[in-house]
Amino acid sequence: MASNGSTFAVLVLFSLLVSSNAAGLQPAIGTTFNVLNYGAKPGGRIESTQAFVRAWAEACNFPGKARLLIPPGIYKLGETIFQGPCKSRIPITILLQGTLQAVSDASSYTGKGWISLDEVNGVTLTGGGTIDALGQNLWQYNDCKTNPDCVHLPATIYMTKVTNAKIKSIKLVNSMGFHMHITRSYLITIHSLSITAPAESPNTDGMHISQSNGVKVARSVIKTGDDCISIGQGSTNVTLNQITCGPGHGISVGSLGKRPNEGDVAGLIVSNCTLVGTTNGIRIKTYAASDPSRASGMLFKDIIMNNVKNPIIIDQNYGSNAQKPSQVKISDVIYQNIRGTTLSPVAVDLSCSSTVPCQNVRLHNINLQFIGNEKITSTCTNAKVGYSGLQIPPPC
Structure with a gap:
């Protein structure tokens, strides 16, 4: 048989539970x-x-x-x-x-x-x-x-x-x-x-x-x-993996440089993605006449392009105000194992800023086939580009 002290403790505990429920506590x-x-x-x-x-x-x-x-x-x-x-x-x-x-x-x-x-x-x-x-x-x-x-x-x-x-x-x-x-x-x-x-x-x-x-x-x-996914200013350590994209404008870094004093973009990995019928594949876009900032440390790898218009593109003349070059400095960008089909004969278009040219852009194992009769090409402006492995289209 419980002692009087034990019985009192049980009654106190029961009383507290009842009062808590009455007060609406859960x-x-x-x-x-x-x-x-x-x-x-x-x-x-x-x-x-x-x-x-x-x-x-x-x-x-x-x-x-x-x-x-x-x-x-x-x-x-x-x-x-x-x-x-x-x-x-x-x-x-x-x-x-x-x-x-x-x-x-x-x-x-x-x-x-x-x-x-x-x-x-x-x-x-x-x-x-x-x-x-x-x-x-x-x-x-x-x-x-x-x-x-x-x-x-x-x-x-x-x-x-x-x-x-x-x-x-x-x-x-x-x-x-x-x-x-x-x-x-x-x-x-x-x-x-x-x-x-x-x-x-x-x-x-x-x-x-x-x-x-x-x-x-x-x-x-x-x-x-x-854009399926767009990476804006001040973004760091972003990972995109196994994204199927299309229709749409593709996967974009930017637009960067539209507003004053934007933050840098650094540490982006895009991998194992498939783009189907998109306007762009992997795009970096910055406004002309921008304030200074940086976009660096980006890896795009193991990506399939299926009838994409602009598979690999850097556009530093984005927007309507093109009187002055962009001051967004793009550097340390790797494109690796990019394959598929393009709707444009210019499958790789790297149009960088004359004020801050793109630095250390590397392409490794690029295999893009043009759906058409024209010769497939690359264009590079104000860009220091390194190549290794298969290159279709040929290097700039």
């Missing part, structure tokens, strides 16, 4: 925050933005392991911000099983993103669901081809000041602007994504990475109307 492990419990309405007709924000706020403020659950169904959302920092040191899981659809009203978006992650340290987005921005309803308002000062439509996912994040096994469809924009972030791992928009859709980059360190993207299929 156990510290594996707590699920279901958006349906916060007023989300599946069906795609009633907007559920505030329900999602409330569910995230509780998950973010929970001190233990938390999961934000979005069950099967269609949910209509306007501008939605998942704001950090959060209390727990354990990454929050966003389990997306349903489909998110955007409100198709440009005036509903005041920021750079439709769904934003801001100052979050530790988050995983997964679940096999779909994020559909319904961009086709707003692309008519994109005037960036004719207006250099245009305001971009919001990105489907906009991540800023995010650390230790994983995004995997979801589908992104028909973004308004970029499908994903990652900036000022650290240690981001992305894989097993499907990103899709029509070839004619404007500025629907699959992913744009800027001012970020330690971003890895792998095993994804990207079909858009612009």
Whole structure:
């Protein structure tokens, strides 16, 4: 028989548990925050933005392991911000099983993103669901081809000041602007994504990475109307592996040098990728008349080009203002084991700056066959290039 002291201790513990549940507290492990419990309405007709924000706020403020659950169904959302920092040191899981659809009203978006992650340290987005921005309803308002000062439509996912994040096994469809924009972030791992928009859709980059360190993207299929992945200023230690790209504009470093005092790009590896029917293959593009900066330490290897218009291209005269040369210095670039077919007789086009010529560009085992009757060629301007192994087209 229990002593009076033991009985008292058990009663105290039971009393604490009852009072905790009465106060709405949950156990510290594996707590699920279901958006349906916060007023989300599946069906795609009633907007559920505030329900999602409330569910995230509780998950973010929970001190233990938390999961934000979005069950099967269609949910209509306007501008939605998942704001950090959060209390727990354990990454929050966003389990997306349903489909998110955007409100198709440009005036509903005041920021750079439709769904934003801001100052979050530790988050995983997964679940096999779909994020559909319904961009086709707003692309008519994109005037960036004719207006250099245009305001971009919001990105489907906009991540800023995010650390230790994983995004995997979801589908992104028909973004308004970029499908994903990652900036000022650290240690981001992305894989097993499907990103899709029509070839004619404007500025629907699959992913744009800027001012970020330690971003890895792998095993994804990207079909858009612009760059599959673009690496912007200030990006370091970025790895792209097993990306299937096309249609679109290819994989690009840049545009660099558009704005004053941009950060350097350094430490890029692009490997085991396949580009199908893209405008460009591997492209480095910098604006003429830019401020000084650097793009260096880049390796492009084991890449297949299938009917690509410009397989290997450096363009340092990008943009409309070509009165002064670009001051973005490109150096230490390796192209290795690049093979396939080109739609242009100029399969390698290295057009570098006269002010800061490209330094230490190396091509090893290049085998690009032209689909046509003209002789396949290379062009090099203001570039110091080294060659080894097979070279088709022949060196400059």
